[in-house]
Amino acid sequence: MSVPRAVMPVILSIIGQKGGVGKSTLARAIAVVAAQGELRVKLLDLDIGQQTSVRWSTTRATSRSLSKIDAQAFSSVADGLKQIGDVDLVVIDTPGHLSPETFEVARASDLIVLPTGTSSDDLHPTTLLLYELENTGIARDRLCVALCRILDAKEERWARHYLETTGYKPLGGSLPERLGYRRAHNRGKSVIETGEAPLNERANELMASVLRKILQHVRAANGVYSAH
Numbered sequence: 001m002s003v004p005r006a007v008m009p010v011i012l013s014i015i016g017q018k019g020g021v022g023k024s025t026l027a028r029a030i031a032v033v034a035a036q037g038e039l040r041v042k043l044l045d046l047d048i049g050q051q052t053s054v055r056w057s058t059t060r061a062t063s064r065s066l067s068k069i070d071a072q073a074f075s076s077v078a079d080g081l082k083q084i085g086d087v088d089l090v091v092i093d094t095p096g097h098l099s100p101e102t103f104e105v106a107r108a109s110d111l112i113v114l115p116t117g118t119s120s121d122d123l124h125p126t127t128l129l130l131y132e133l134e135n136t137g138i139a140r141d142r143l144c145v146a147l148c149r150i151l152d153a154k155e156e157r158w159a160r161h162y163l164e165t166t167g168y169k170p171l172g173g174s175l176p177e178r179l180g181y182r183r184a185h186n187r188g189k190s191v192i193e194t195g196e197a198p199l200n201e202r203a204n205e206l207m208a209s210v211l212r213k214i215l216q217h218v219r220a221a222n223g224v225y226s227a228h
């Protein structure tokens with residue numbers, strides 16, 4: 001991916017109110033996609049208890065065929081951002097519960113991705129969190145919703161409609177619930193690197209939407225108009 005470097009690093013965080021919704025999944029995939037695009041990436045893992053992203057990068061590092069992803073655990077975003085080094089993109093993975101630190105992360109981020117499932121049990125807290133973030137002064141165009149763990153196309157359409165009626169257009173693409181994704185994680189791979197091409201394509205579509213958001217942010221920060 002060719003992006004102007006003047007406003008680097010871009011800080012992108014993944015947050016959510018629920019556990020297991022796909023935060024670490026997206027964090028890992030975004031880091032891999034950006035690294036494939038020759039961006040220098042650092043993955044900050046603020047889930048100091050689980051350290052899912054750090055453990056995954058350690059597994060990944062044992063494979064000769066996979067690119068290395070630099071992941072490090074920190075107990076606060078302030079500590080993490082002090083140690084990012086010379087990178088283009090910082091991806092921040094966060095714990096599965098909300099805390100004052102979640103809002104610190106959001107404030108420190110250029111873009112915030114909220115993964116959500118498609119049931120009303122998932123969409124309701126996601127929408128509440130979106131409102132809460134906006135109420136703390138975070139502009140709507142910094143908030144991105146990613147539909148994850150999709151089981152049914154009809155439910156996905158309904159979820160898109162639900163979010164749009166609340167004023168939030170979800171990112172294009174979505175991540176279905178598939179065993180292949182879990183297997184990939186077990187081997188230090190990301191959801192764009194499974195052994196199944198259709199799964200990789202599906203994940204890549206969502207990742208392309210995230211990359212477009214990053215590019216839009218960079219262009220806007222550089223004062224370049226983008227119609228996309």
Ligand SMILES: Nc1ncnc2c1ncn2[C@@H]1O[C@H](COP(=O)(O)OP(=O)(O)OP(=O)(O)O)[C@@H](O)[C@H]1O
Nearest residue numbers: 019020021022023024025096176177178181182185
């Ligand atoms: N689309 C999917 N299909 C199948 N398995 C998935 C999918 N997304 C995530 N998983 C698996 O579900 C589990 C939880 O996902 P993940 O770690 O991304 O969630 P999380 O939001 O980071 O959870 P936590 O809140 O505990 O940090 C992992 O084992 C992951 O491999």
Ligand SMILES: [Mg+2]
Nearest residue numbers: 023024047052
């Ligand atoms: Mg996680």
